[in-house]
Amino acid sequence: MQVYQHWQGVSPEHRGASVAMGNFDGVHLGHQHVISLAAQHGPLGIVTFEPHPRSYFAPQSGPFRLMNAEARANRLAKLGVQTLFELPFDATLASLSPEAFVTQVLAEGLGVSHVTVGADFCFGMGRKGTAADLVSLCATQGITVHLADLVQVENTDISSTRIRQALSDGDTKTASQMLGHWHRIDGAVIHGEKRGRQLGFPTANMDVTGLHLPRNGVYAVYADVLTGPQKGHYLGAANLGTRPMFGENRPNLETFLFDFKGDLYGQHLSIAFVEWLRGEEKFDSLEALITQMHADCDRARTILQAAK
Template structure:
């Protein structure tokens, strides 16, 4: 997959794609339906998306809402067979562009799209004044194809990023996975921490979760993909998502213990899939009680993951 961070000065080989357009936060089954519709056109499969998410641009101080960062979204789209990813910078210039100008400047002159597929509720342009009817009208004038994908439902309810956030916030990662079509993953670089886990016999890979919607805080059974470095591969494990109440006030992070693993992961990139919620965060009477609970958590996680 080739990734582009602007719409200008593209090589001819990177133009003329059939693109699915949207924010694709989570790349859930509804998003995948849009992508599958775009795949049907006789052209390379592309994605037009935005970074940062427009909602993040307009309300930077609002609570974090994203299901995945740009890195995780890129990995998921690549797994779906996307050939061209156009990750456009969402800034004041793009936010102020009228819908018709966006089509002419970005989609036509910039990307040279052959076909555009969007969901039925897609809006775009300054003030979100452009909708699917606007897109159809512009397509007729500029000579590219348009497909409007119907919204996808599950159990009579529309699949949405909002519904997935709710499932994760309530500690229901399997319900979230049903709507996503894949496990919910947190991806990022392994950072240096306080190294308390190593002293307790449970060395963990620590990752930041800033900017992401936080699932329910607590301990999870997880599957961990090491994406870079000499230890690349897949591992089972247990992870704690939270603020570590035993050790004072801390920013939330994700600490993953990889079963049967020895090695240095600092600076490497991990993808951690939340499989099952085991328990909430707890403050124990002392370190021996904490270690005993961690041992029990790992036994339970191993049993759960053995059945996958």
């Protein structure tokens, strides 16, 4: 997948794409529907924005994203996207009128041939442009447009907001039904306090800054090592939270991979949240903590083997 982080100077071989356009936070089933429709009209591309416009306009709103840019790109690549236009959402882009966005970005900059969006899509300065406006403006540039209907699961519209709520409740099953895949956090393994190694459970630590986090606690997880000599798929157990046993308060994701030996520092992992096992606890002793960790791993292994 070719990734562009600008909308000017696109190579001729990547012009003429049929693009799905939106934020695609979570790449849920509704997003996948839009993408599948776009794929019917030519070489498949995605037009999205980084950072998310909400982060630009309301930086004080707190973490809300379901996935970072890396996780989104990984998921889009699995869907067969050939070109990802990850446009920088800055003052220049935010100030473009709907007319200027279509002319300067879609037509002249990216040279797209077709655009597919959800029927509720808005664009341009102040979100003044509607999906109907997109159809008429694109027609003046020779670009066709398809408006996709909203997708429902059990008579409920799929939305990133509903997925966030399910994850906040620790309801990974409902979230996965709307996503069409397990909710994942992707990123590089960073150095932690190495307490897990001392306890006999060496963990891979990952930064979760800027993300809407699932309910704190221990999870049964699938872990995909995406880079390095030990690339592969593993079962594991992960703790998401602030580690009250050690008096810390910054959110952290630490994952213990079953049947794994090696060094993962700097490598990129994708952690899939399969089932919430329990909340965070403060134990009376390290021995009690270790006993519980063994029980957590045994339960996680049983769940994951059954879920395959």
